[in-house]
Amino acid sequence: MARSTPLNAAHRKLGGRMVDFAGWDMPVQYDGLIQEHERVRTGVGLFDVSHMGEIEFTGPGALEEANRLITNDLAKCADGQAVYAGLLNEKGTFVDDVVAYRFSPEHIFICVNASNADKDFAWMAENAKKVKPVNRSNDFAQIAVQGPKAFGVVQRLSPKSLEGVGTYRFTTGDVAGVPCIISRTGYTGEDGFELYCAPDKAEALWYAILEAGKPEAAAPAGLGARDSLRTEMKYALYGNDIDDAHTPLEAGLGWIVKLDKPDFIGKSVLVAQKAAGVPRKLVGFEMLDTGIPRAHYAITQDGEKVGEVTSGTMGPSIKKAVGIGYVPTALSAEGSTFNVDIRGRAAAARVVKTPFYKKP
Amino acid sequence: MSNYPSDLKYTKDHEWAKKAGSNIVVGVTFHAQDALGAVVYVELPKVGSTVTAHASFGVIESTKAVSELFAPVTGKVAKINDDVTANPGSVNDDPYKAWLIEIEPATASDFDALLDQPTYVASLDAAK
Numbered sequence: 001m002a003r004s005t006p007l008n009a010a011h012r013k014l015g016g017r018m019v020d021f022a023g024w025d026m027p028v029q030y031d032g033l034i035q036e037h038e039r040v041r042t043g044v045g046l047f048d049v050s051h052m053g054e055i056e057f058t059g060p061g062a063l064e065e066a067n068r069l070i071t072n073d074l075a076k077c078a079d080g081q082a083v084y085a086g087l088l089n090e091k092g093t094f095v096d097d098v099v100a101y102r103f104s105p106e107h108i109f110i111c112v113n114a115s116n117a118d119k120d121f122a123w124m125a126e127n128a129k130k131v132k133p134v135n136r137s138n139d140f141a142q143i144a145v146q147g148p149k150a151f152g153v154v155q156r157l158s159p160k161s162l163e164g165v166g167t168y169r170f171t172t173g174d175v176a177g178v179p180c181i182i183s184r185t186g187y188t189g190e191d192g193f194e195l196y197c198a199p200d201k202a203e204a205l206w207y208a209i210l211e212a213g214k215p216e217a218a219a220p221a222g223l224g225a226r227d228s229l230r231t232e233m234k235y236a237l238y239g240n241d242i243d244d245a246h247t248p249l250e251a252g253l254g255w256i257v258k259l260d261k262p263d264f265i266g267k268s269v270l271v272a273q274k275a276a277g278v279p280r281k282l283v284g285f286e287m288l289d290t291g292i293p294r295a296h297y298a299i300t301q302d303g304e305k306v307g308e309v310t311s312g313t314m315g316p317s318i319k320k321a322v323g324i325g326y327v328p329t330a331l332s333a334e335g336s337t338f339n340v341d342i343r344g345r346a347a348a349a350r351v352v353k354t355p356f357y358k359k360p
Numbered sequence: 361m362s363n364y365p366s367d368l369k370y371t372k373d374h375e376w377a378k379k380a381g382s383n384i385v386v387g388v389t390f391h392a393q394d395a396l397g398a399v400v401y402v403e404l405p406k407v408g409s410t411v412t413a414h415a416s417f418g419v420i421e422s423t424k425a426v427s428e429l430f431a432p433v434t435g436k437v438a439k440i441n442d443d444v445t446a447n448p449g450s451v452n453d454d455p456y457k458a459w460l461i462e463i464e465p466a467t468a469s470d471f472d473a474l475l476d477q478p479t480y481v482a483s484l485d486a487a488k
Binding site: 316 | 419421
């Protein structure tokens with residue numbers, strides 16, 4: 001039996017088409033994936049991301065403890081700042097990718113993928129030395145309000161000015177009278193907020209945002225649009241583009257790895273890999289021939305398999321078939337060409353600059 | 361809303377078929393395009409190639425999913441609809457206007473064995 005978020009009844013009432021996602025009963029789309037995608041690119045869309053997990057470290061030493069588990073550096077952050085980071089194992093490969101929030105040196109809040117929440121918590125508990133993590137996943141619902149018009153809608157519902165809450169910054173305060181963590185983050189490539197609130201307040205918050213956003217035609221969007229939006233940005237999806245077989249350096253996420261930090265799990269492997277050079281890289285490519293690349297399709301050269309597609313779609317905003325995949329480093333430079341095996345047909349593709357989507 | 365013309369024949373694979381002279385025109389049903397969502401790519405066989413009843417003759421893809429197209433009858437591909445490969449979204453606009461291929465059937469009576477409209481609609485209702 002799939003788990004339900006506190007917004008399940010709202011999704012059904014609003015015509016969401018429900019599917020099982022990582023053990024959760026979630027809306028894949030409402031009025032149409034392309035409409036929902038466009039809504040987020042040009043207006044404002046609401047996503048239920050309550051299935052995401054939350055893990056907290058509190059008390060003296062919380063920052064040091066959490067910082068030793070992730071690749072990015074919370075010590076270099078200000079209070080009220082969040083970072084995207086890898087949670088790695090000793091092999092230097094991904095346990096998960098996370099967003100870590102620094103409330104204070106004694107309060108770190110980490111948002112993790114739904115499918116990995118239990119695994120991540122067990123991993124953190126096993127590896128935490130002094131400050132033990134607390135799994136807060138059942139204490140939070142989360143609504144992502146995304147799009148160029150998201151700021152105005154959320155601000156209208158917030159007595160506090162949100163002007164100072166820049167990208168990857170957060171604050172706490174009421175939104176429509178509901179106490180929230182108000183985070184200027186997202187997974188769409190658009191401006192917006194992710195709002196964490198108590199599960200029993202989520203439905204009231206959801207409807208309040210839809211109501212307040214009527215002038216902007218705010219409406220819900222499903223997991224399908226979430227995936228096409230993130231793919232156009234080449235944002236990694238755990239289980240597709242990153243996993244426990246790949247390091248952040250191979251995934252092109254060197255920017256979230258702070259090798260000048262005193263220590264973190266997986267660091268020695270990454271130091272060695274950086275010195276030796278990565279054997280393969282995650283690249284973004286566009287199709288030169290017809291066809292849409294899809295996860296697990298082989299990437300070939302001269303008939304030999306040299307890599308694999310990890311994500312692919314026909315991008316609704318870019319109107320092109322694009323993919324993400326691992327290729328040998330020699331084939332990773334912009335302009336490199338290879339083939340994608342689309343149902344037995346070798347379709348030519350070329351490595352391009354990412355994100356695929358650039359704001360007009 | 362859902363729409364299943366009574367003058368068409370259907371398959372349990374959610375294709376429709378109708379006669380055009382001695383040939384059979386094939387497309388996907390309202391249900392198929394609705395389940396797929398926005399169609400963004402259609403791959404059709406070459407004119408003159410052979411298709412086999414219940415076997416895949418092509419592919420239809422939405423932003424999210426890849427789905428195979430199954431032939432209602434065995435025969436030779438007489439025509440393909442290039443307008444649909446150029447404008448895949450036309451399948452969503454009107455799945456009955458956006459035909460995919462025309463088959464010259466090997467056995468004329470195969471067409472008669474396809475599902476009639478009430479039987480197909482009943483099978484959709486049963487799957488709900």
